[in-house]
Amino acid sequence: MKELEFIKSIENIIGKEYLGDDCAYLRDFELTITQDSLIEGVHFKREWYTPFELGYKSAAVNISDILASGAEPKYLTVALSLTDDIDKLWVEEFYKGICSTDPNVKIAGGDITGSKNGILVSVTALGSTGERNISSRKNAKEGYVVVTKGNHGSSAAGLEMLLKGVYDKSSELVQAHIRPQLEYEFSSQISKLVREDYAMMDSSDGLADAVFKIAEASGVKITLDYDKIPHLKEVSREQVLFGGEDFKLIAAVPANIVSKIDDAAIIGKVEKFDGARLEVAGEKYSSYDELKVYNHFGEDNG
Amino acid sequence: MKELEFIKSIENIIGKEYLGDDCAYLRDFELTITQDSLIEGVHFKREWYTPFELGYKSAAVNISDILASGAEPKYLTVALSLTDDIDKLWVEEFYKGICSTDPNVKIAGGDITGSKNGILVSVTALGSTGERNISSRKNAKEGYVVVTKGNHGSSAAGLEMLLKGVYDKSSELVQAHIRPQLEYEFSSQISKLVREDYAMMDSSDGLADAVFKIAEASGVKITLDYDKIPHLKEVSREQVLFGGEDFKLIAAVPANIVSKIDDAAIIGKVEKFDGARLEVAGEKYSSYDELKVYNHFGEDNG
Structure with a gap:
């Protein structure tokens, strides 16, 4: 987690204005x-x-x-x-x-x-930015729902196969890692539909990581319903929650727009909280250190 | 010169629109x-x-x-x-x-x-870009003069000292390499004064390199008067012409604005030519390969 530590230490030097997202x-x-x-x-x-x-x-x-x-x-x-x-x-x-x-x-x-x-x-x-509404992870609000689209954990499962050295490159899991499909429509629909402030991140460092960052920046509790998170059946819960590089989008938005977003899965809800909290699959996370955070395979974890 | 070769080979893939400068x-x-x-x-x-x-x-x-x-x-x-x-x-x-x-x-x-x-x-x-006129290296025109400001070759002379390992870090030459001073005023004055198209480059890869690139892109002959090029007396002609990383600006502009640019040195002139040509200090260069081109000390020259 050296990157996070370094970024915190430079906030005082370069200012926070452009650092939060x-x-x-x-x-x-x-x-x-x-x-x-x-x-x-x-x-x-x-x-x-x-x-x-x-x-x-x-x-x-x-x-x-x-x-x-x-x-x-x-x-x-x-x-x-x-x-x-x-x-x-x-x-x-x-x-x-x-x-x-x-x-x-x-x-x-x-x-x-x-x-x-x-x-x-x-x-x-x-x-x-044009006519679009721009997201910020600090904008999740009480009563918002958490939505996503597309499968989570596939890229991490594909990476595991690549690291083991035994893989079919054309398999869906390996392709999810090598050639992630981006969520153009989901992004465009949300940013044009939402009138209020909203939060959106991609899952480059994992679903739980993104959701916790939103909870932390917004000072809210986000509860995810694990069973609602789209994923392939051969992917483990660990990979669904903590695997990185799926590049799926996760957004906290007012519930009233969700029916207009194609194929959106409602996976959680935002509640008032004193601090930051992520709850999912029976686990509670109140600090970043408690999360299992995906690190790129060659990166120092120190 | 692998970089140039690579860039030429990708022109057909990504288009030339944003590649020229x-x-x-x-x-x-x-x-x-x-x-x-x-x-x-x-x-x-x-x-x-x-x-x-x-x-x-x-x-x-x-x-x-x-x-x-x-x-x-x-x-x-x-x-x-x-x-x-x-x-x-x-x-x-x-x-x-x-x-x-x-x-x-x-x-x-x-x-x-x-x-x-x-x-x-x-x-x-x-x-x-605001109200400013934006340069392009293809915009040097017959009758324009070539102007610059600040000393050329100091950075290469400083680099030579660094490579030899015997240097006073506070010396003007080493400082020119480590801490190059940028030409804010020259840039701002020219881009606000010039009404016509004009060419401007920095000397990151050397003075001769920049001037030849302008001549090549514009299809003109540029003759430099070596004695007019500002440089410190302890810097060699080789360093003045071919040394990189001085980050001085060189511009081909209409002669009538030069008197309004503070401390501008007129170092050459632009003439009509069938092809591209740089003449300086008794030497004629008609192709990039003829130039001695500064390469960063650790870079492959192949």
């Missing part, structure tokens, strides 16, 4: 912006991904944050640092993958440099 | 955007920089590209990948350095992850 909301430009990196050996192993797939996923993890903000994805910039063994064909396939993620998103430049140790990808995504 | 100009958001990475062992050695200085420079190399576009620097996002030995104090000092670069620029989030091998910094900068 995965995207920063720049009102003067009417956009939201996010930047995430994929580091070989930390976030991926080269042998798991074709360069096309790595391009797709590098774009997807960032576009997903834009969707979670409620904005419309518009532009990416891509910084790529490559080891000497990477050739032109690899780079072309990588960019084809980037472009395949969302045909409405344009690549607005970036940077290619050398790297001594492994492939490094850092992507910045911009989304247009 | 160091910044992409996003007219719908009225901004310019750029993203550049600093990789330990490729762009810097840890022992040369305090974390504060590394933060400053990571911001500076990106803000310089915004200044070269003619826009006003507004926001940065910062993706930092850190090895296990990095502590909270390091991160705080790094962010203090980032914030010190330009008090008018806000940090709009980013990402901190682990890294297996060395520190990786990737910064994205956004600039506001």
Whole structure:
């Protein structure tokens, strides 16, 4: 959890204004912006991904944050640092993958440099706020319901198979990890329907992680009904709740709009609480440290 | 020159619209955007920089590209990948350095992850175009003059001292490399004064490199008068012309505005030509391959 500790320590230096959410909301430009990196050996192993797939996923993890903000994805910039063994064909396939993620998103430049140790990808995504209502994790309110769409835990189950080295790459679980499908419609419907403040996050670090972050930022209790959480039957409860990288969206919204969101599953409710609380499957979590938090396979947990 | 080769090969995939300049100009958001990475062992050695200085420079190399576009620097996002030995104090000092670069620029989030091998910094900068005229390297026109401000070659001379391992860190040359001063006033004056299309670049990869790129993109001949190029007397001609990372601006503009730019040195002229040509100090360059191009000390030249 070093990242969280570091971020807390820099709040006093750079201010909290743009730090609370995965995207920063720049009102003067009417956009939201996010930047995430994929580091070989930390976030991926080269042998798991074709360069096309790595391009797709590098774009997807960032576009997903834009969707979670409620904005419309518009532009990416891509910084790529490559080891000497990477050739032109690899780079072309990588960019084809980037472009395949969302045909409405344009690549607005970036940077290619050398790297001594492994492939490094850092992507910045911009989304247009336009007429949409922009989310913030601090906006969950008493009486709101928690909704999601799509299966949770599949990506972690796929990652487990990849780590074991015995897998069928075309299987639904492995594909959920390598080529996560993004929730464009869910994001667009919510951000256009909701008139009130609302909270939305993606499940990049897991469902429980996202919900607890919303509860913590909003100072509320969120109770999830485990049986309502969409997931494949071969995925464990651990993976459903704590597995990362599904890139499904979870939103706390007024109950009256839910019937207008296609295929929305109501998985929980928001209640008043003195502090922050997540309750799910008989467990109660009141601090971040109590959660099992997914860490990328190569990351230090210290 | 692998980077150039790679960029040419992806033009057909992502389109040329946002690739021609160091910044992409996003007219719908009225901004310019750029993203550049600093990789330990490729762009810097840890022992040369305090974390504060590394933060400053990571911001500076990106803000310089915004200044070269003619826009006003507004926001940065910062993706930092850190090895296990990095502590909270390091991160705080790094962010203090980032914030010190330009008090008018806000940090709009980013990402901190682990890294297996060395520190990786990737910064994205956004600039506001507002009432300013935005540059493009393809806009140099017959009859324009080439202007710059500030000393060229100092950073390369400083880097040479750092590489030799015998240096006074406070010396002007080492400081030019570690803590380059950016050309805010020159950028702002030109982008507000010029009514016509104009070209401007920073000298991140060297003066000759920038001027040749302008000549190539514009299809013109640019002749530089070496004796007019501002530089310190202890800096070699090689360093003045080909040394990188001074982050001085070079612009091809109509002659009639030059008297209104503070401390502008006229160092060359733009002439009609069938193709691209740079002439300086008795040498003629008609292709990029003929130039001695500065590569970062750790980068593959293959």
